[in-house]
Amino acid sequence: MIASTSRGADAIARVLQGASIDTVFTLCGGHISPILVAAKRAGLAIVDVRDEATTVFAADAQARLTGRPGVAAVTAGPGVANTITALKNAQMAQSPVVLLGGATATILKGRGSLQDIDQLALVRPHVKWASAVTRVADLGPTLAEALARSCDGVPGPVFVECPLDLLYPEAFVRETHLAGLDQPRSLGERVMRWWVRRHLDRVFAPGGDHITVQPPRHGRSTGVVALARRAATAIGRASRPVVLVGSQAVSAGARVGDLARALDRLAMPVFLSGMARGLLGPAHPLQFRHQRKAALREADLVVLAGTPADFRLDYGRHISRRATLVSVNLSPAELTKNRRPTIGAVAPAAEFLATLADAGLSRRAEWDTWIGRLRERETARDREIDGLADESVPPINPLRLCQGIERAAGANAVFVVDGGDFVATASYILRPRAPLSWLDPGVFGTLGVGAGFVLGVHRARPGAEIWAVYGDGALGFSLSEFDTLARHRVPVIAVVGNDGKWAQIARDQVPLLGDDVATGIGGAAYHRVIEALGGRGFLLDDATRLDATLAAAREAAREGVPVLVNALIGDTEFRKGSISL
Ligand SMILES: Cc1ncc(C[n+]2csc(CCOP(=O)(O)OP(=O)(O)O)c2C)c(N)n1
Secondary structure: OOOOOOOOOHHHHHHHOOOOOOOOEEEOOOOOHHHHOOOOOOOOOEEEEEHHHHHHHHHHHHHHOOOEEEEEEEEOHHHHOOOOOHHHHHHHHHOOOEEEEEEOOHOOOOOOOOOOOHHHHHHHHHHOOEEEEEOHHHHHHHHHHHHHHHOOOOOOOOOEEEEHHHOHHHHHHHHHHHHHOOOOHHHHHHHHHHHOOOOOOOOOOOOOOOOOOOOOOOOOOOOOHHHHHHHEEEEHHOEEEEEEEEEHHHHOOOOOOHHHHHHHHHHOOOOHHHHHOOOOOOOOOOEOOOOOHHHHHHHHEEEEEOOOOOOOHHHHHHOOOOOHHHHEEEEEHHHOOOOOOEEEEEOOOOHHHHHHHHHHOOOOOOHHHHHHHHHHHHHHHHHHHHHHHHHOOOOOOOOHHHHHHHHHOOEEEEEEEEHHHHHHHHHHHOOOOOOOOEOOOOOOOOOHHHHHHHHHHHHOOOEEEEEEEEEEEHHHHHHHHHHHHHOOOOOOOEEEEEEOOOOHHHHHHHHHHHOOOOOOOOOOHHHHHHOOOEEEEEEEHHHHHHHHHHHHHHHHHHOOOOOEEEEOOOOOOOOOOOOOO
């Protein structure tokens, strides 16, 4: 056995520890083994998975819930390449992830060694910042900078390439690179030995031992007070104001409690989207979940808090041209996307809305009529959904299934959703219990986030009851990770809405193009697959057993195993007309 300590790997572990990082998500590879060993020795949890994409999805989810960067380490070449979708997802979701990538030894770069590709070129478009380290002394400081940058301003993923000669013990690296050169027999070999030694001296040059890890920097906003005052005046004149809160408003470093209190004090009707769902608890007199489009069209003042006017708002067309638009966003580009706001602040939503609430708004009497109107519509839509859920849609009506999940989930439930049509249906019915208790992929709409998100949530909130709601297509992406969930004893309660197809795509493709090609899957016995992977499986094919099966699944998960309910669902017209292009 070679010497088991390495200056480079130890520096990485120390910096992670200093930044209060408690987990490294990984899939092993020789290029990164020393990082894993050193991090484990430093007391970090090493959570090993079955696909590198999962490492980044998990780090992303952990970051979203803790506000600190999530960390993943993957091996060189295909390991890094496998993370691209998940990195892009984290970038679009503005989630702070630090990805450590292995790489070939610095001296072998570009010389045809195993898994040596231009990783920075591959990764750069999908991260905020990327750096390739070439000296042991720079590993710690670069990682410290990466951690800070991931949270700075608009949060996002960052990448640090860690070549393997920087990670393995110096004696071993010198021995490997100088093998055969100890007794040079020619001038050429002597020059080679000199050159290799000089290279290694540079790689192992002293330094970098004392690194102070700065707490994450959060963007300093300017002019918030003046802008909030202007917004307060405009709101004071409005008769039908609406606030729409998006995921960014609750992203890393956000003061979520302040945000919820500010919304309470502002007393305007609120719609919560994406990760912001649950911000005001399961039911709040100011919160509305349905008929958002109609509310935005009728509103004479709209506050967009941490959300751009992108496709979800029909590129801004959902908001009346005559309405006053107040927008607050960390990103100047998002602030003005498709619609220039009347009042725009580059700032954290929590800070802006708290300042706005402090500005002492005068609430107008007309607001009561407006809120009453929205509430009436809300109640009517809920009633309509109840009616549709009562219809017989064999084997099981998906709406009724979602109502069952809503009844079964406990007070500390966290929902992870991964899928298309069924999951979109669930979003009408499930009521996240608390702030940061709803995880969806975000604006990239990536299928396959499920198991990684579950892992990340479990690390961030060990005691939480995690419900994973899957489409059967989406489940396939991370099905093998149920092995991971079993090994790490993650007691998720997964429910797959098994309709044997990629329903969301079929919903548009068939009527528009007259062909269902490639939209069928064939409903597999996922409950049996899960048993084979070390979890507990339940088949739910009879609506009368809905509550009993979900209760049994919840009970089974208490034993510390992942559980999956394979729920056979029928077709409904509930989401007819929804276009997923
Ligand atoms: C990685 C990825 N591949 C493909 C898509 C396109 N897509 C969006 S929804 C969807 C169907 C999802 O099917 P399923 O998970 O079974 O849920 P269902 O719509 O049947 O409820 C597909 C293929 C995507 N969003 N992400």
